[in-house]
Amino acid sequence: MQMTEMELLHTGEQLRSEAVAIAKFAASARQTADPRLQQMYMRAAERHRNHYETILRQVQNFAAHRQY
Amino acid sequence: MIDEKDRLTDSLITQKHIASGYNTAAIESSNSQLKETFMNILRDEHQIQYEIYQEMNNRGWYQPKAANVNDISQNVNKWNQELQRVQSAAARQPGAAHQAGFQAGYQSGFYAGAPQYGMQTGTGIPPTGQETHQYRHP
Numbered sequence: 696m697q698m699t700e701m702e703l704l705h706t707g708e709q710l711r712s713e714a715v716a717i718a719k720f721a722a723s724a725r726q727t728a729d730p731r732l733q734q735m736y737m738r739a740a741e742r743h744r745n746h747y748e749t750i751l752r753q754v755q756n757f758a759a760h761r762q763y
Numbered sequence: 764m765i766d767e768k769d770r771l772t773d774s775l776i777t778q779k780h781i782a783s784g785y786n787t788a789a790i791e792s793s794n795s796q797l798k799e800t801f802m803n804i805l806r807d808e809h810q811i812q813y814e815i816y817q818e819m820n821n822r823g824w825y826q827p828k829a830a831n832v833n834d835i836s837q838n839v840n841k842w843n844q845e846l847q848r849v850q851s852a853a854a855r856q857p858g859a860a861h862q863a864g865f866q867a868g869y870q871s872g873f874y875a876g877a878p879q880y881g882m883q884t885g886t887g888i889p890p891t892g893q894e895t896h897q898y899r900h901p
Contacts (some may be wrong), residue, residue, distance in 0.1 A: 704798055705788035709801075712781045719777060723770050732767065732818060737886050739774070746804045753800055 698757045706754055713750075716743040771815055775825075778812035873889045 717740050724736035765773075785805035792798035819825035 697794060699793055701791050702788075702794055705784070705791060705801075706797075709781070709784050709788055710802075712784055716777055716781060720774065723774065726765070727767060727770065728769060728770065732771070735814055735818060736774075739814075742811060744808060746807065749800060749804065753797065 698754070703754075706750060706755065710747060710750060713743050713747040716740075768822075771819045771824065774815045775812065775819070777806055778815060782808040782812060815879070 720736045720740035720743060724733050724740065727733050729737060784806060785801050785808060789798050789801035789805060816825060881900060
């Protein structure tokens with residue numbers, strides 16, 4: 696599987712956004728006084744971390760196979 | 764001072780931004796695996812966004828104004844007429860997509876102002892078999 700320069704660029708951009716989102720939602724979970732919102736923010740931070748790992752694993756695969 | 768409403772609003776904006784990024788990333792992917800990954804995550808971003816929206820809506824902090832029913836039916840009428848107009852214009856050019864003269868008529872008609880559509884494979888330019896490697900988004 697090939698990976699284009701454009702894809703690499705978008706990947707970096709999205710990972711950067713995901714990293715900020717992880718930090719932001721974790722901070723919101725700490726700051727809110729509402730237990731319901733705290734749960735939501737914690738789950739959101741977790742889901743963003745999953746996104747980050749999913750993308751990173753896939754790109755690592757491309758690099759490992761060097762099929763491009 | 765940031766309050767609960769500000770935090771939710773900020774979260775909503777974050778989700779909107781990230782979702783747009785995934786939409787662009789998916790559209791501009793030529794690698795099918797990567798495209799699939801971006802689209803799966805895009806769906807999850809939408810779900811997160813909608814949860815935040817619902818929390819705001821439940822608290823009365825984000826309540827979009829309902830459209831006027833008369834405005835809706837007026838628009839539906841207009842869009843139905845537009846569809847009929849486009850369909851009758853298309854019917855006047857049977858098999859137009861496969862004819863050499865299609866490009867000119869295509870661009871002077873309904874799609875005027877968007878001539879880049881004529882550049883896509885399948886609208887006049889014969890496939891070369893190299894599309895996968897040559898794919899570059901405008």
